[in-house]
Amino acid sequence: MSRLVALPVVVPLLGAALTLLVASWPRVQRAVSVTCLAATLVVALVLLAHAYREGPVVVQIGGWRAPVGIVLIADQLAALMLVVSAAVTLCVLLYSIGQGQGEAGEEAPVAIFHPTYLVLTAGVTNAFLAGDLFNLFVGFEILLAASFVLITLGGTETRIRTGSTYVVVSILSSMTFLIALGLVYAATGTLNMAQLAFRLDALPDGVRLSLQLLLLLAFGVKAAVFPLSAWLPDSYPTAPAPVTAVFAGLLTKVGVYAIIRTETLLFPGGRVAALLMLVAGATMLVGILGAVAQSDMKRLFSFTLVSHIGFMIFGVALSTVAGLSGAIFYVVHHITIQTTLFLVAGLVEVRAGSTDLRRIGGLSRVAPLLAVLFFVSAMNLAGIPPFSGFLGKLGLFQAGVATGGSLPGALVAAGAVTSLLTLYVASRVWNIAFWRAPRLATTEPAVRLPTLMTGATVALVALGLTLTVVAGPLFDVTADAATDLLARTPYVRAVFPEGVP
């Protein structure tokens, strides 16, 4: 079983090499990347089932034992993240194939899209599986390097302009992470997370707190938490639709995952809980107020993305089983829904010629299926009852109320306001883009949307709806994962069965 753990990283990487070799045969290239991601999804499902039933699966890379070698660990949280990210990346890949993205031509001299996309996936899975802080850093760097290429794909003036901001901010956050790594190693003499869990406990309080804040700063930039989120709405919307979709769905969530991991395993006890709650509230409110002011669908969704990161940080800050469980459920929900919304925005762009709300209208009559897809996912994001957005928010609010106190109470109120404003934003887009008199930004005759693009979006919407149906078992998994995270021992014992050296 433990042999499987490395596959979600190795398969996409090998696939990337292979797609580069077969770059001149687009059909083969597509087949290879779809096969790789489908295989990753299957492996992730097997890992999740195993981690749920029998505890974390560990592989010691190269046979070197834990503190010396590198370990990859699939515990329930990591396996769940793997499953969702593999499913989402597969759907987005199909969508981009339907769009004809990544074919050599005016966009790029070589068919670079598929190899880069697979490298991005490998980076994401490596970050989820890393049992070592330095390996986590390497995972981040792999996904960042791939994302640099994807965000500046084609090298047009707009993409270079926004891409340069993105590149500089990402490099800065990586440098912060690297400084934190150097200091953690200097203070403890190890970077293995299971070993760190004990060595960090023994440090003086001040040293421990500054290491914690430095790591939080690095992950906060990646997760786009409020004072560090200004780069996101400027850089994401200009990339091609599938790229924006997968960035919005996954990259920020890798940051959130890193925050969850460090706050529970390395720095338990919630010493910065109050700080986290304040930034969570600010992220929610500032993000959604930004969305209210936007008139372009992609920018608007970028702001809702920032805003809803606040919900997950709130759950982490509660540091109770219910709070963490709600946060993990919300991550799963948000990866799916935010990706779907960006894919829908991409479809709107294909159909109506623009995503600028001032130039389009009446799509519900022109493209009814598109309207249904948007409506379901927008209401899901806003948290209307039968959908998973409601369940996630409900879980978090219940956890907040159960914790009690004025700060969690204020956060629950802020969350409710944010949900209402999200509903306002969603219905505003619905009214303007879908419900008023038809108005298209293009004069070209209507083309049928490529079946594969629509199909991939439908599949993601269906996945979002499935989250509602399986919410019960899913909450079981997240609650179990949260219990394990807070207990810390299952993780540590999986890495060091004979006790921590």
Added chain:
Amino acid sequence: MTSADVGPPLALVLAVGVLVACGVTLLLERSLTRILLGVILLGNGVNLLILLGGRPGAAPVVGTAPTAAMSDALPQAMVLTAIVITFGLTAFLLAVSYRSWYLTGDDEVPDDIEDRQIVRQAERNEVATADLGGEGPDGDPEQVDPGPARRRRAGDADGPR
């Protein structure tokens, strides 16, 4: 090892500080080339910092020195990885900066869209307007029973928006 007990030499610590400070200062510039130089300095400062975290000593090759006298090999391995990564990122940033210069004639990082919009509106002294989704009169051919005709002033031909 006594040197581990007294900590790293002051000169190296100062070098880390100076490199990082210069790097951060350069990062605050607007031209991508200077930002690039800043990233390089910052990267070198951080690499030096990681090296300082390990124990100094003889080369960590088995058989050349007693184990206790060897330096810590792990930070050196990490620094090698970090150097490679920083090198790659720097190369990419250089490419972006060149492409920016090629396309626009300079490599300055521009203001963000929102800022420019606000500045433009302030110059023209206009209020931010958003399309709230209303339809003009007769905007909807499928509406069978339009409401009572609105009174309009002459010259207000566009109708309420």
